[in-house]
Amino acid sequence: MITLLSAPSNLGLRPPEPGSVPGAAKAPEALREAGLYDRFAARGATDAGVVLPGRYVDDDAVRPSGQIRNEAAFVDHSLRLATRIGNALDGGLAPLVIGGDCGILVGAGIAAARRGGTGLVHIDGHTDFRHPGNSAACASVAGEALAAAIGLHWPAVADIDGLAPYFDAGRTAHIGHREDDEEQEEVRGLLGRVTPAADVRSRGARAVAAESAEAAGGAYWLQLDVDVLDPTVMPAVDSPDPGGLTADELTALLRALAPGAIGASITVFDPDLDPDGRYARLLVDVLSEGLAELGSGARRS
Numbered sequence: 001m002i003t004l005l006s007a008p009s010n011l012g013l014r015p016p017e018p019g020s021v022p023g024a025a026k027a028p029e030a031l032r033e034a035g036l037y038d039r040f041a042a043r044g045a046t047d048a049g050v051v052l053p054g055r056y057v058d059d060d061a062v063r064p065s066g067q068i069r070n071e072a073a074f075v076d077h078s079l080r081l082a083t084r085i086g087n088a089l090d091g092g093l094a095p096l097v098i099g100g101d102c103g104i105l106v107g108a109g110i111a112a113a114r115r116g117g118t119g120l121v122h123i124d125g126h127t128d129f130r131h132p133g134n135s136a137a138c139a140s141v142a143g144e145a146l147a148a149a150i151g152l153h154w155p156a157v158a159d160i161d162g163l164a165p166y167f168d169a170g171r172t173a174h175i176g177h178r179e180d181d182e183e184q185e186e187v188r189g190l191l192g193r194v195t196p197a198a199d200v201r202s203r204g205a206r207a208v209a210a211e212s213a214e215a216a217g218g219a220y221w222l223q224l225d226v227d228v229l230d231p232t233v234m235p236a237v238d239s240p241d242p243g244g245l246t247a248d249e250l251t252a253l254l255r256a257l258a259p260g261a262i263g264a265s266i267t268v269f270d271p272d273l274d275p276d277g278r279y280a281r282l283l284v285d286v287l288s289e290g291l292a293e294l295g296s297g298a299r300r301s
Contacts, residue, residue: 094295
């Protein structure tokens, strides 16, 4: 059975402009208003409540080097989110975590690492692989989450409670980056499977899903950053890039991957960029159709 858990954190994002606050924290309630929770409840899903983050602060002017934005609040939220995800998994449920920015992958990773033996399928329009080894501009976990998840970041974010790596790189599959992604060659050399968005279009969602699930092993977490969609379909994200998937392609990809996943997280939708709610309604259609069978065939460790 699916249980929906809200994680309205924007702690991993840079401010849209100095002193402002990113809008991604509003996504869980915007999607609730658009009918997401009702759609899943009609199929028997439960509502697991919310894990509230600490206050977002634009700390660029005072943050020491070697720290991520909102570091203390981010670590605290990740630990509390991991506990709630772990409780759901222990209860035999498939948690569907609605974020928030993609830094919530760290919380999911901590929960997975505590259980052991969990792979990762990471669907994102970017590789999210900036880290201290390839960039001097590290600070926003939302652009660094995959690197942190496999242990390639500062220990304060990548080795919380001594659990690094949260996911083994060899059991991690990434899908959806654009061909001009700066870190794609590094990612290809480290992960079990790497598939750009163009390959999903040319080879089909089912084939890509099967290869990615095999690379991730018998049990995996499913992370979806909705900027994998083309900006003509989903412009309500902080970093829209051309060359993404259609809604039908993403739905088919999720439909093929969802049964084998122990849980999933959905991130980076920004309701501030969706004033009339049309993109929230689109996401409700994609998620309710694509993730209807989440966890139904998963092997839980």
